[in-house]
Amino acid sequence: MSSEQIIQQAANWLTRLHDEDVSEAERRAFEAWCQADPRHGVAIERMRGLWGSFDTVPAQPARIALKRAFPTPRARGAQVVGLLGVLLCGWLSLEHMPVWMADQRTGVGERRQIALADGSQLQLNSNSAVDVKFDGHQRVIELLQGELWVDVAKDAQRPFVVRTNQGTATALGTRYLVKRAADGSTLVTVIESTVAVKGQASESVKVTAGQRSVVDHGRAQPPQPIGNADADAWTRGLLKVNDQPLTEVLQTLASYRHGLLRFDAAALGDMRVSGVFKLDDTSAALSALADNLPIQVEYFTDLLVVVKPR
Structure with missing residues (x-):
């Protein structure tokens, strides 16, 4: 099931739960839906967070008009939650939707360190999002937004790859950073050992400690030294x-x-x-x-x- 379908279903459920005549059977069905797929619970909680933030919005003209149109909290809740799914599906474009449903993400000003199942350590910079896709053959981190730092645990049987829309950065050693820049390019900075950086439309280049490669328009540029820059200072x-x-x-x-x-x-x-x-x-x-x-x-x-x- 697509993320868009899950978001719409979540909006439908919240709309139904705001009705006065919601039955116990429907509540049980809702709980079953939440447990059927981990993404269902994530969608509900994030949509509830957006809905909850509505009451903190100052009394601006749009909010005043909404209260006049739907005088009671229950009526207002049912109508707004129903509209929320439609609005979210429009706002969450193919670019934004994966970020909203990401496995791990940080808010503005937040940094988070994550211990991965293979023993690797991952840290997300401010306003970043990743999906983690590990199986018996490879370990893939999809960087959907922002920047990450990773200290890779050794596993000769499963390559460790960070992927963006521009290409991939495959660990041949341990510590490196990958950033999706505002201009659409991807920056790969190596702190320790070596990383193979490959654009979607180019051969891979090897980037060693103290170097950086920019991947733009699907092409990995030759590595350049970062000099005395402390590239991972943000992790501290x-x-x-x-x-x-x-x-x-x-x-x-x-x-x-x-x-x-x-x-x-x-x-x-x-x-x-x-x-x-x-x-x-x-x-x-x-x-x-x-x-x-x-x-x-x-x-x-x-x-x-x-x-x-x-």
Whole structure:
């Protein structure tokens, strides 16, 4: 069954459960549906989370209109949950739907370490999602969004592969990072040993410790040295930069913040940064940047921050 079908079924069940005349038999059927497939329970819980967040939305015109159309909480619940499935199926495009139903995922500003069944260690960066597909022949991590770090356990009989829409990164050793960049490319950075990086439309290239390869338009580029960059500092909650463009630093900080961090890249383009910043306190990082560079940081709300030249 497709993810879209599961989401629609989940919406139908929640709609039915909000009806006053729901029977005990229907409740038992719902519990059986939840237990029939692990994905069913995941869809229900995530949809309940979205539905629950509705009551925290400020009294904006759309919410006021909804309350007027459906005066009682029960009527409003039945109608909104029914619409939720339709809206989600439209919003969750072929790109977003797998992320919403991913085996493992992190929210904005969250990092998570995961022990895999084979003994490998996986860590997800902020706003990332993966599917884990292990069988008797291979170990595959589908990186659906964001960035991961992996320390691979040895298993000569089962290759360890990280796959994105651009290609694959197969471990020939242990530790490496894979990132799906905002521009659609995939970045593979090797911390230890060697990784074979292969684009969908190219031969594989070997990337060794201290090197990085970019896979774009299905082609793996020749590896380039990363110099003294601490590429996996984020796994320790740090952003370490050495003479890096300010705009790149702001983009990284923005990926750890809820809401919007806005700036004019052209106006800030010639500014560069060196330093160490805590990713768990991006406001402190922005304050430190403002103390050391000719910029000002303006907070219009907690969800809207603007950085501009002073």
